[in-house]
Amino acid sequence: MCGQGEIEKEGEITVPAVPFSTLVRELPDSEILIWLDEDENVHVEAEKNIYRLQTMSPSDFPVWSEFDPLISFEIPQKILKRMIDKTLFAIPAKDPRKVLLGAYLTVDNDLPEFMETKEIEKPVHISMVATDGKKLGYIEIAASLLSWQEQSSAIIPQKVLAELQKLVSEEGQVIIGIGEKQVFFRFGDTEFKTNKIEETFPTMKW
Helix, strand or coil: CCCCCCCCCCCCCECCHHHHHHHHHHCCCCCEEEEECCCCCEEEEECCEEEEECCECHHHCCCCCCCCCCEEEEEEHHHHHHHHHHHHHHCCCCCCCHHHCEEEEEEECCCCCCCCCCCCCCEEEEEEEEECCCCEEEEEEEEEEEEECCCCEEEEEHHHHHHHHHHCCCCCEEEEEECCCEEEEEECCEEEEEECCCCCCCCCCC
């Protein structure tokens, strides 16, 4: 069970994301102490283990401005995980065609007749597709529309989907917003924001 942290001294610092997130996943369920030494290294103490991470100046951290999404919708986290599971495998690890290095997410009002929408408020049709030219991953669902300014879509980078796949759970909701150049995912206390891959996804015929 998560508890409230106690702050002895306020401050800010930038830690390397991948080592820190990996460390957090491996920490035991016990009291954790995080502190900054004179050389601006972050120390993490848990039980008898002590970890040290090099840091960067917080002024070097890029500032992400808030944006008003062109479209936003809400789905269960478990559905987002299913969408990622159905498409991530088809995204190539490397490809000179940048457009294929992500999954193509679209939102429209073209709800198929077979899709169950009775319990969904303001239902819209969501599809996500990915391909490496040989494999194809595709899924379509109904989601609850939150806002709609104009039609929009996004190619979401593979790395972002891989991180989301690790973090989303079987419970709770996730809000997804698509802007002109960015996409965000909000669930619980977590917010992911990423730039879209600015390419035109190839037209598929089923």
